[in-house]
Amino acid sequence: MKKFIQLGCVPVLFLLGLSSAVAEWDENKGCMSCHEGIERFADIEEMQDLTCVDCHNGDGNATTIEKGHQQLWANPTDLRIIDETCGTCHADEVENAKTSIHATMAGIISGTRYNFGAQSRDSIHATYDVKALKTGREGTVDMLTQLPSYDPKKPESATNSPGDDYLRNQCLRCHIWSDGHQRDGDYRASGCAACHVEYSNAATYEGGDKAIDKNQKDRPRLHKMTKKITVDQCQHCHNRGGRTGVSYMGMIESDGYGTPYTADGSKQGKLHGKHYNFVQADLHYEAGMSCIDCHTSAEMHGDGYLYTKKEHAVEVRCETCHGTTTTDATLKTARDNVMTHLKREGAKVTLTTKNDGKALDVPQLNSKALSEEGRVAMVKIATHMENMECYTCHAPWAPQCYGCHAKQDISKPNGDWLQGANDDVSQLGKKANLQKKAFSWNESRSYVRWENPSLGINHRGKVSVYVPGCQVFLTQVDGNKPIVANKTYTTVDGTSGISHNPIQPHTTSKNARSCAECHTNPKVLGLGGGIYDIQRNFAAGKAPIDFELERFVDETGKQLQSTSHKGARPFNQAELERISRVGTCLACHGSDEITDKGQAPDDATHNKVLRKMVKKNQ
Structure with missing residues (x-):
């Protein structure tokens, strides 16, 4: 008979960093002999009869820590063992999660491999082999196979690309098969706990468990599941790539200089390995909205389809809440799912925030008194509403990281985020347990900007914000022996692997960009600023490209840089001329x-x- 106090399912003891002072074993307390004061993991009634071992496995009859922890699952929500834990009650959600873009990373993988010249823009690989539960929807595929490994002893090919190693050692730290990077701002768990168990940026435990060192890193804030996912929690992953998590809070990484920002004048610490400058936050964040107030459970958990890019997985639209100048807000997503926290009373729409229950009035475009500029942009020139994303005008800034200088050292084996080794299978995704099956990489860049983001056409055929992403210059060495210096690739479609891509930057502002900015600034049109001298920024003027990093189209409409989104493209010549003529x-x-x-x-x-x-x- 198991002799444990019933706590509810107890996933995230990741604990196992017990303090030296361990209580005397009491068979009537079991695990609680050491973990006295630990929080009940869940308050819902259905989970009240679960014991520690029901979720964590281990030996429920042992009388020593060593025996009790044998075959223990430190994180029962890890996707490798989740079928035996969360999946016993939530089978559909668990299966869907394995097909989600958060688990497969299909878009990051296909985009990187496309820019390394290793494949087309169609997604073919994921973190692990996976089959779709549902098929037939636009932007989805039936199955994905695991990303190949890279062997520098073999010729570079479509199945042996340095880009695969780059992904395995660097980019793929952010998928829910893995834990987070071991540094402030990046700590998190794998599996369901990646979102549903909160970590502070410092990743120290703040609860009542007497066995847990409050100063030890890589610990959840509390041993507690939550549905109230904070922006900080999402930001533990969404601080690279499109950087939407940090942009939403008005944070843009600096060039490395820490600046005072606390009331006492102390220096800014690093988050996600970076220093930040603070600019204008998204108006939704300023209003008190979290990511989950827009993004649905189907988007986050997956819905059984294998989406190739995140833009296909996302179903919320601006008109869901705000309508248009001629139509009411739908209060439904693009897939007709009802946003239950939105309510309409007459002409008034109210959103109740999911984390703190705050009621917010949602402006309705068809009943709002517009400014003169707004009336011109949205009513007098109706094609703006038809042909442009709302954030094209209402995102005044976006993070722009130009020139990603990636150096691979094949003499230094390093961790592979897709291969781990440990007796506890729920810990195979932890950084400390990664097998050294990849190689060491070092990243630097040319410069960072946030102002005047460029525009182009996205996969929906609408004018959208564009940012660099990513612009890889590959340098490969074997210790002190150079192999390749500043190599760029050509895609299978014939464009440069240096790229620009459409993005929803999550920097919404009430005040839109000016007409003159978009109609007269060549950088905004994708033509570049005409200032950056690409030749002088490389030794002896041997630049591997002949266009500046901001320039992804020329005046004739010829595409110079790639975009990894199918259907997306720069403006063509006729569009460039028409936009400029208005200027x-x-x-x-x-x-x-x-x-x-x-x-x-x-x-x-x-x-x-x-x-x-x-x-x-x-």
Whole structure:
């Protein structure tokens, strides 16, 4: 008979860093002989009869720590053993989670391999072999196979790419088969606990368990499951790539200089291995909204489909909450799922935040008094609403990391985020347990910007914000022996592997970008700023590319840089000319006089009008 106090399922003891002072064993207390004061993991009624060993395994009759911890699962929510724990009650959710983009990383993998010239833009690989539970939806595939490993002794090929090693050693630390990176801001658990067990940025335990050292890193804040997922928790992964987690809070990584930001003037510490500058936060964050107030459980947990990119998995739209200038808010996602925390009373829509129950009034575009600029942009020029994403204008900044200089040293074996070794299978995704099946990488960059993000066409055929992502210059060495220096790739489609991609930057502002910024700034159009000298930034002027890092299209509409999103592209020549022509008109007419209609039919007519105006004013 098991002699344990019933705690509810107890996943995240990851504990096992017991303090030296261990209580005398009491067979009537069992695990609680040492873990006195530990929090009940869940308060829901269905979990009240579960004991420690029901979730953590181990030996429920042992009278020593060593025997009690034999065959222990430190994290019962890890995907490797979850079928025997959470999956006994939540089988559908567990199966869906294994197909989610959070588990497969299909988009990151395909995008990286595409830019390394190893495959097309179609997703073919994931973290591990996986089959879809549902098929047939746009942007999905039926199955994905595990990402190959890289062997530098073999010729580089579609199945033997340095990009695969780059992914395995660097990029793939953020998937729910693994724990987080072991540094402030990145600590988290694997499996369900990756989201549902909160970690502070310092990753120290703040609960009542007397066996746990409060100063030891890599511990959850509490031994407690939560449905109230904070922005900080999401940020433990979403601080690389698109960087939407940190951008949402108004954080942009600096070039390495720490600056005072606390009230006492102490220096800023690093999060995610970086120093940050603080700029304008997203207005939704300022209003008190968390990521889960927009993003649905189907997006987060998966729904059985194998999505190739996150933009296909995301189902929420701006019009879900705000409507358009001519239609009501749907209060439903693009897949017709009802947003239950949105309510309509007459013309008023209210959102109740999921974490703290705060009621927020949601502005409705078809009943809101617009500014003159807003009326011009959204009503007088109706094609803006039809052809552009809302955030194209309302995201005034976006993180732009130019030139990713990636150095691989094949003389130094290093951890592979997809291969671990440990007696406890629930710990195979921990950094300390990674097998050295990959090689060491070092990353640096050319420069960072946040202002005037570029624009282009996204996979939906709409004008969207574009950011660099990513612009790899590969240097490969064998110890002190150079093999390759600043190599860039050409994609299977013939474009440079240096890339720009569309993004929803999560930096929404009430005040939109100006008409002049988008219609007159060549950088915004993807033409570059004309200032960065690519040749002088490489030794002896041997730059591997002949265009500046901000320039991903030329004036004829020729695409210079790749985009890994199918259907996405830079502006073509006709679009560039039309956008620029409006910029020319703005100099005389101002935005309030520019409309879809009323344009001169041709240059001759326009010149005739101009001459008449000049003569009249002489």
